[in-house]
Amino acid sequence: MKVGSTKKKVIVREYELETGKIQVYENYMVSIFDEGATLTLERAYQIIGIAEIHFRDKNFGFISLRRHSFAIDPTIYNYLKQLDNLKAFAIVSVKEIDMHNFKIEKLFYKKPMKFFIEFDNALKWVKRRVNS
Numbered sequence: 001m002k003v004g005s006t007k008k009k010v011i012v013r014e015y016e017l018e019t020g021k022i023q024v025y026e027n028y029m030v031s032i033f034d035e036g037a038t039l040t041l042e043r044a045y046q047i048i049g050i051a052e053i054h055f056r057d058k059n060f061g062f063i064s065l066r067r068h069s070f071a072i073d074p075t076i077y078n079y080l081k082q083l084d085n086l087k088a089f090a091i092v093s094v095k096e097i098d099m100h101n102f103k104i105e106k107l108f109y110k111k112p113m114k115f116f117i118e119f120d121n122a123l124k125w126v127k128r129r130v131n132s
Contacts, residue, residue: 009025010025010026011023011024011025012024012025012026012054013054015050017043017046017047018037018043019033019034019037019038019039019043019070020032020033020034020037020070021033022047022050024050024054027055027058027059027060027061027127027130027131028060028061028062028063028088028123028126028127028130029047029050029051029054029060029061029062029063030062030063030064030065031047031062031063031064031065032065032067032068033064033066033068033070034068034070035068035069035070036068036069036070037068037070037071038070038071038072038073039070039071039072039073039076040073040076041073041075041076041079044073044076044079044080045079048079048080048083051083051086055085057085058085059085059086059087059130059131060085060086060087060130061086061087061088061089061090061126061127061129061130062080062086062088062089062090062126063090063091063092063119063122063123063126064089064090064091064092065092065093065119066091066092066093066095066098067093069095069097072101072105074104074105074107074108075108077105077108077109078108080109081109081110081111086111087111087112087129087130087132088112088113088114088125088126088129088130089109089111089112089113089114090113090114090115090116090122090123090125090126091105091113091114091115091116091122092115092116092117092118092119092122093115093117094117098115099115102115112129
């Protein structure tokens with residue numbers, strides 16, 4: 001028997017974008033981008049717009065669930081760091097290349113950002129940062 005929280009995670013809204021999927025929860029978002037997608041600044045503005053709709057007046061976190069390989073324009077982080085209410089940015093992957101890419105991405109994003117192998121650990125960290 002698994003002991004822990006019985007509180008179910010409820011998706012508030014799910015968006016299908018041309019690069020993948022964005023799931024919005026009560027105080028965080030999860031991105032799952034498609035294999036081979038390219039996340040450009042223009043496409044990042046869609047995600048920022050979603051964040052502004054759902055989290056205009058409250059703190060939130062972002063979890064990038066990297067199941068697939070995709071390209072990201074690192075200058076996007078210059079715009080993300082301007083979101084004052086974005087309190088945590090987590091990347092979840094088991095791929096070694098994503099661990100290396102994380103080190104580069106972190107150079108562009110000076111706010112709290114962490115790499116995780118397990119989604120549940122990322123979620124706990126994000127919720128802790130958002131609530132503090």
